[in-house]
Amino acid sequence: MKSDLHYYLKNLKHDLPASMVVFLVALPLCLGIALASGAPLFSGVIAGIIGGIIVAWASGSHLSVSGPAAGLTVIVFNGIETLGSFNAFLLSLVIAGIFQIILGYLKAGLIGAFFPVSVIKGMLAAIGLILIIKQIPHATGYDTSFDGDESYMQETAKSSFFELVDALEGITPGALIISGVALLILIVWETRLFKRSSLLQLIPGPLVAVVWGVAYNILVLQYAPEWAISQRHLVSLPELGSVENFINQFRMPDFSNLANPKVYSIAATLAIIASLETLLSIEAVDKLDPHKRIAPTNRELKAQGLGNIISGMIGGIPITAVIVRSSANINAGGQTRISSFFHGVLLLISVMFFAEYLNQIPLACLAAILLQIGYKLAKPKLFIEFYHRGWNQFLPFAITIAAILLTDLLLGITIGMAIGIFFVLRANFHEAMTLTTHGSHFLLRLHKDVSFLNKALLRKHLSAISNDSELIIDGNKALFIDQDILETIADFLLAAPDRGINVEIQGFSAYCVIPSSGH
Structure with missing residues (x-):
């Protein structure tokens, strides 16, 4: 315990400045993700506080930061709409946390390895596109049919598209200026010129975008009120002032x-x-960790489950380990879990004592931040990259996106998984064995694992062997040969002499499965 305390104290000079950077990145994201989820803005900050103060200590990762995640906005929005109230959704969140703890005890930390990369990237790209569609009304100051609970936006892109068209007809000029300049700031902040400056890199782009929006609104309220943002287009947090x-x-x-x-x-x-x-996220953080520490994945599931139970019990939205805040933590020099913990403390202090200042933030600023996140998740370069990988990768990727946009997240992922598995089986089907011919000499080579799924392909190849020929069946590269495959080969061996086919087997034995009636 003493050594742990010494370790944390020794790294405090790195962790405290990093926690400030993570806080400045997290605050607008907590508010923005709650906004995109159709949940009370306060719930986003609660989730961020729990992710920092509680999950940071329960987790086995030193550098990951937990909080509300953009990837869950669609599920949260759909869940609130389906159940009819935010309080009913909180019950789902508590149960989800219990499920996660059970998954942790069942050692399901390897679950991520069973999802094809094409489907995961497709899911994230679809979420990015939905974020863009859903945030354009806030970026334009949509005034035609604005509801504080965001219920005017539907859970799928199909129905949201018509709202998007309406939003472009109800533009508020002030909101458009704020979101446009905020987006420009976020883009410029990531250019090479700005990244060269170590001083500028200590100031998060989202914070600069928020400061710009607040400053603009204060100025135009004094000098040109017609260009100002109305109260209902600003962040609305309760001013607390006490525990x-x-x-x-x-x-x-x-x-x-x-x-x-x-x-x-x-x-x-x-x-x-x-x-x-x-x-x-944990996998990505482990790769970025300069000390190359590996976080225990099963413990991480239990920690996230605990966080989600507490979040659901007091009115927060779902929590996950999040890569944007974790990356900010690592880039700012964070060394231990203290940086994540203190970012949660800073969120708590800000919402308790400085809500009046937070309530001056225009929603258009948060929309700009989320638009940038949406673009990063669904950038055109990603589509081009998967297209160049071939149809086996591109089709599951594209179909997952289309399915999510046209249905919902869970059904879309299920469809994407089915397509992904089909292509995996198809690739395995064709790559498990090859038949090469040279005159009357045939070579049937078995590769890697040959399962019962390849029996039809094996029969096809064996039927292509002409009479009065030489056949070598090479199994030296096969790590596993299914019993069904061995029996099919054994049956062929019985019939081969009648067709004048001389068979030589290398690397395995098939005689043991030849039925005794054949002797």
Whole structure:
């Protein structure tokens, strides 16, 4: 314990400045993701606080940061709409947390390895496109049919597209200026010129975008009120000022929905996607960690499950390990979990005592931040890259995106997984064995694992062997040969002499499965 304390104290000079950077990145993201999820803005900050103060210590990762994730916005939005209230959704979140802890004890930390990369990237690209579609109304200051609970935006891109067209007809000039300049700031902040400056890199681009939006609105309110942002297009957090007021803002799950089967289906979806996103983020953080520490994945699932149970019990949105904040932590020089912990403390202090300042942030600023995240998830370069990888990779990727946009996240991923598995089996089917011919000499080579799925292909190859020929069946490269394959070869060996085919087997034995009646 003393050595741990000494280790944390020794790295405090690195962790405290990093925690400030992570806080500045996290605050607008917590608010923006809650906005995109159709949840109360306060719930996003609660999730960020729990991710920092609690999950940081429960997790086995030193550098990952947990909080609300853009990848879950579609599920949260759809869940609130389906269950009819945010409190009913909180019950799903608590159950999802329990599912995650069970997954951790079942040692399901390897679950991420069973999802094809093309399907995962397709899921993230689809979420990016949905984020872009859903945030354009906030970026344009959509005033035609604005609801504070975001219920005017539907959960799928198919229905959101028509809202998008309407949003372009209800533009508020001030909001468009704020989001346009904020986007420009975010883009410029990531150019090589700005990245060369170590001083500028200490200031997060999202923070600069937020400061710009607040400054613009304060100035135009004084000198050109017609270009200002109205109150309903600003962040709206309760001004607390005390611990008691903070606790009074908590929202409890609606336990009267325990008998509703939809609660459990949403919980299962949340648990699977949140766990997958966490495992992918942890894998990425381990690669970025300068000390090359490996986080225990099963412990991570338990930690995220605990975080989601607490978040659901007090009114927060779902939590996962998140790569954007984790990357900011590593780039800012964070060394231990102290940096993630203190970012949670700073979020807590800001929402308790500085809400009046946070309420001056225009929603258009947060929309610009989310538009950039959406673009990064679904950038054109990604589509080109998968196209060049071939149809086996591109089709599962593209079909996953289309399925999610036209249905919902869970069904879309299920369709993508089915397509992905089909292409894996198809590739295995064709690569398991090859037949080469030279005159009356044939070579049938078995590669890697040859399962019963390849029996039809084997029969096809064996039927292509002409009469009065020489055949070599080479199994030296095969790591595994299924019993069905051995029996098919044994049957061929019995019939081969009648057709004048001389067979030589290398690397395995097939005689042991020849039926005794054949002797």
